[in-house]
Amino acid sequence: MIDSGNLRANYNMADAAHSVVTDLNVIISPTASPPISDSKWHRIEKELYLYTSQQSAWLYVALANKAELRAAEDLVVVNICVGERPPTSSSPPWESRPCGIWVLRRKFSTIDESVTEVDVLFGVDAVDPRPQWALMKSPLQLETQPKVPVARLSVLHGRAPISDTPAALRVRQDGKFKILQIADTHMVTGVGLCRDAIDAHGSDLPESDADPLTVKFVENILEVEKPDLVVLTGDQLHHDIPECHTAILKVVAPMINRSIPFAAVFGNHDSEGTHALKRDEQMSILQNLPFSFCRPGPTNVDGIGNYYLQILPPGRSSVPLSTLYFLDSHGQLSDTAGYDHIKQSQIEWFTKTSQAARTARDRDDNSRFHLSLAFLHIPLPEFGDSNLRIGSGHWEEPTEGPSINSHSYDALVKEEISAVGCGHDHVNDFCALLPQQVHQDGDGTTQHRPWLCHGGGCGFGGYCSYGKWPCQKRFHRRMRVWELDTSTGSLRTWKRVEYDMDRADELVLVANGVVVDPSSDSDEDRSSVKVNANMQAHESPPEVVFSQRTYLYLSSDRQVFDATCGAAVSCLGHGNHEVIEAITKQSLANTYSNSMVFTTSVATQLADEIILGTGNLMLRVYIYSSGIRSSL
Known part of the structure; x- marks a missing residue:
């Protein structure tokens, strides 16, 4: 009887750092015994039946x-294939191994010609974005149930190249830096089952x-936005999946294939x-x-993934323009006890790190704007505060946060974090501020409270609805985009939503380095702009670069209340997506037709609405291209 305890389990990259593969075997227990008790054999810790x-x-x-x-005796594996028979005849011949594996072995020549690592991934949709790894199309020949994701070998020849990961994150030449927040992908082993999907209508x-x-x-969305960084804010994986590695690679492959840097925090389901x-x-x-x-973050701090990244200027400068903090929000305590909270060790680490970074900036006499953001998965208790003022987006489901408030939000306020991005609640996608945004601390300086923003769920394997049937409401998947402009000290955000080609709910969060509140008329950032109707030709009027609801955003980074618009815009607001969608739909159908000769269904519907609004006292409506006139 062979003692399997003598076998080296948990095959890892360190074992393979200076090794080559000399053979493969598949052991199906209890019908077969492990290979001979030799230290050269390593078990890949992935059960091929996925515990089914x-x-x-x-x-x-x-x-x-x-x-x-x-050199004279030992053979190494130079090629591997899977199938009923080997692909070609060769000398030396292909050797058969269990489950349809064929290996081609020769005397060792060079490391580049040798197989150095072998892995197993699962599912017809599996991908392997690791450099020089080749994932085989044909699965291992195992007698599994039809719905069990197939096991596929992935093979590395030679040594994996040195990573192309840039040494640092840097803003673009124009001073801007774009972040795409991807929340709640809920990947599984295999293709998974789509939940709550709806069409464009x-x-x-x-x-x-x-x-x-x-x-x-x-x-x-990556193709549209071309971000400088992707932040995964937790629940990359669905709960209770049998194999995590395959799902992780599916999540990050789109970024790796496009050479886009990424960072991540964990969610409760991961x-x-x-x-x-x-x-870990x-x-x-x-x-x-x-x-x-x-x-992974410091080992003396609770959780895995408490760390920070600094965004530097173009070129070689090492003076940070922005800091991104990442916090592990832990998981669910139990079905009845709710979710865990940010621990005191995390708060102390964050505070100490932030203060040290500020001291370093002050020492460098850095007078530039410096904006800091924080990302985590489970929303802080303040995300559920009934006093929140929503700047954009929707609060569609109750906020599920920690059962204990450890006051980590207060630390974020004190350290002047501009915005906090989270995931977890799939159909919440609002950005909001608590009231009394500016307050006085002990030494009399003013501090600004951060924006609290949900990313919105993007994974089709996670829920995207709220309510009970038949009143359940479904929503489209979405992602949040953050854009820093380090030259002007501004921060904007918007969302990308299924089927929508335009930005959704665009909002200015920070202007001139100061958090702004669209619902407040008292901030100096909302000071009035006097418009002179008799402006001379040599004078340049204020340039509007963006409008939202009742506010105009100027090229000077000022935000002003628009009292110059007409009644319709005052009532509906700038950027009303229902109006934009209706105009776009009608423009695609018919841009213009002479109302003296033709009519349209929209014109007929409008006429009916007007007549109905008069209690049928009006008999007819005649619509001109420049307005509406009626006659009895």
């Missing part, structure tokens, strides 16, 4: 250090595969389940991928 069978199957990889190979869609839709949505990887194991995978800025 009474049997278990494991891939074993034999490794040898290239310095120990005996809000009608329910039939069941379909979830993860391919999520990947397509992410890829589309490490939930019997077979889920622990957070997931972080180890993430931080070793190309373009990853993920960090």
Whole structure:
């Protein structure tokens, strides 16, 4: 009887750092025994049946250090394929292994010709974005249930190249830096089942595969926005999935394939389940991928993923223009006890780190604007405050936050964080401020409270509805975009929503380095702009670059209340998406037709509405292109 305890389990990258693969084997227990008790054999810790069978199957990889190979005797694997028969005849011949595996072995020549690592990924939609890794199309030949994601080998020849991850995050030449926040992708092992999907008009869609839709949505937004950084704000993975590594690679592949840096925090579901990887194991995978800025954080601070990133100027300057903080918001305590809270060690770490960074900036005599943001998954208790003033977006479901308020929000206020981005509540996508935004602290200086912004759920495998049938309401998936302008000290945000080609709910959060509140008329940023109707030709009027509801945003970064617009705009507000959608729809159907000769269904509907509004006292309505006149 072979003692499997002598086998080296938990095959990892460190084992393979100076090794080559000499053989493969698949052991199906209890019908077969493990390979001989030799230290060269390593088990890939991924159960090939995904725990759906009474049997278990494991891939074993034999490794040898290239310095120990005996050139005259030892063979190394130079190629691997999977199928009923090998692809071609060769000399030496292909050797058969269990589950349809074929290996081609030769005497060691060079490291680049040798297979150095082998992994297993699951599902027809699996991807492997790791440089030089090749994922095989044909799955291992296992007798599994139809709905069990297939096991596929991924193979590395030679040594993986040095990562292309940039040494630092830097703003563009124009001083801007764009962040795409991706929340709640809820990836699974395999394609998953789509939940709460609707079409462009809000009608329910039939069941379909979830993860391919999520990947397509992410890829589309990446192509449109071309962000400088992607921030994953938790629940990258669905709960209780049998294999996490495959799902993680599906989440980050769109960024790696486009050379876009990314960072991440964990959500409550990421490490939930019997077979889920622990957070430190997931972080180890993430931080070793190309373009990853993920960090585990200090070991003496509660949680995994408490870290910060600094955004630097173009060129070689090391003076930070912005700081991004990432906090582990932990998970669910129990079904009845609610969610865990930010711990005191995290608050102390954040405060100490922020104060040290400010001291360093002061020492460098940096007079530029410096904006700081914080990202986490589970919203702070203040996200559920009934006194919140919503600047944009919607509060569609009750906020699910920690059961204990550890006052981490107060630390964010004290350290002058401009905005906080979270995930977790899939159909909430608002940005809001607490009232009395500016207050006095002990030394008489003014402090501004941060914007609290939900990202909105983007994963098709997670819920995207609220309420109980038949009153349940479904919503479109969405993502949040943040744009820093370090030259003017401004911060804007907007959302990208399914089926919508335009930005949604665009909002200026910070102007001239100061948090702004669209609902307040007292801020100096909202000071009046006098418009002279008799302005001379040589005078330049204020330039409007963006308008939203009743406010105009000027090129000078001033925000003014618009008292110059007509009655319709005053009533409906600038940028009303229902109006824009209606105008766009009609323009696509018919831009103009002479009302003296033709009519349209829209004109007829308008006439009916006007007549109905008079209690049918008006008999007819005649519509001109320049306005509306009526006659009895």
